Amino acid sequence: MFHINELKEAALEKVAHILPNTIFQEFDQPNSRMLIAVTLMNRGEKELAYQLFESIAAYGPDENENRHFAYVRSLIEMAEMDAEKERFVKAEAYMMKALAEFPDSMGYMMSRTHLEVYHSYYLFKLGKKEAAHRELEKLILREGARFASLPQEDGQNLVGPALCYAIHQLALFHAEEGDWEGAATSFERLLPYVIWVDEEGWNEGDRMMKEGKKDVGFQRMVEAVTYDAS
Incomplete structure (x- = not known):
C-alpha cells in the first residue's frame, strides 16, 4: 500500500x-509523478524515487501510450536500482516484466537491446549462467542479422553500439568464470561492428594472451577497440 500523500509531501x-508547481498539482497522474521520481533519482534521492516508481508501476499496463511508458520506465528504473544494491531477484523480475511490456514506440528513448543485456546480467548474478549465456547468444544472432541487413554506416550507427555491448558482456561472462580464452574469442566477434580498432594494441593483447598473461592480455584487447556503448 502506498501512502501517496506522504510521498507527495516528501x-x-x-x-x-x-520543478513547476503544476507538476505537484498533478501528482495523481503517473507521468507527472514520473518526472518527479526521475528528478529525485538524478539528485541522489534514490530511496524516495524508488517508492514513487513503485507507486507508478502499481497501476500496471495501460492502453494510453504515455501512461504505459511511465509504467515500463518505472519497472526499468526499479530493476536498475535493485541491481545496484545486488537485489538481483527483484531486478531480474522487474526487467523481465518491462521487456514483456516494452513498446516499439519507446525505442527512441532507450535501447531494448541494452535492457536485454542487463536482464542477462541479472540472470548471471543469480547463478543462472547457462540461461544468461543462451540469452546473449540469441540476442547477438538477432542483432547481427539486423546489422547485416543494413548499409554498413547505418548498421554501425543504429545497431552496432548495442550489438557490441552484448558481445562485450558475453566476453565478460567468460572472464568472470575464469575462461580467458573464451573471453578473448567472444570479444573478437565484435571486430566487424566497432567504430575503430587500435591494431597495435589488439596485437599486443593477443601476444600477451599467448604468453600466458591472459587477464592482462584480454584487458589490452578491450582497450584497443572503440564503440559507442550508450
Missing part, C-alpha cells in the same frame, strides 16, 4: 524548488 520537500 517529494515536495526535496525538489519543489526546482
Whole structure:
C-alpha cells in the first residue's frame, strides 16, 4: 500500500524548488509523478524515487501510450536500482516484466537491446549462467542479422553500439568464470561492428594472451577497440 500523500509531501520537500508547481498539482497522474521520481533519482534521492516508481508501476499496463511508458520506465528504473544494491531477484523480475511490456514506440528513448543485456546480467548474478549465456547468444544472432541487413554506416550507427555491448558482456561472462580464452574469442566477434580498432594494441593483447598473461592480455584487447556503448 502506498501512502501517496506522504510521498507527495516528501517529494515536495526535496525538489519543489526546482520543478513547476503544476507538476505537484498533478501528482495523481503517473507521468507527472514520473518526472518527479526521475528528478529525485538524478539528485541522489534514490530511496524516495524508488517508492514513487513503485507507486507508478502499481497501476500496471495501460492502453494510453504515455501512461504505459511511465509504467515500463518505472519497472526499468526499479530493476536498475535493485541491481545496484545486488537485489538481483527483484531486478531480474522487474526487467523481465518491462521487456514483456516494452513498446516499439519507446525505442527512441532507450535501447531494448541494452535492457536485454542487463536482464542477462541479472540472470548471471543469480547463478543462472547457462540461461544468461543462451540469452546473449540469441540476442547477438538477432542483432547481427539486423546489422547485416543494413548499409554498413547505418548498421554501425543504429545497431552496432548495442550489438557490441552484448558481445562485450558475453566476453565478460567468460572472464568472470575464469575462461580467458573464451573471453578473448567472444570479444573478437565484435571486430566487424566497432567504430575503430587500435591494431597495435589488439596485437599486443593477443601476444600477451599467448604468453600466458591472459587477464592482462584480454584487458589490452578491450582497450584497443572503440564503440559507442550508450
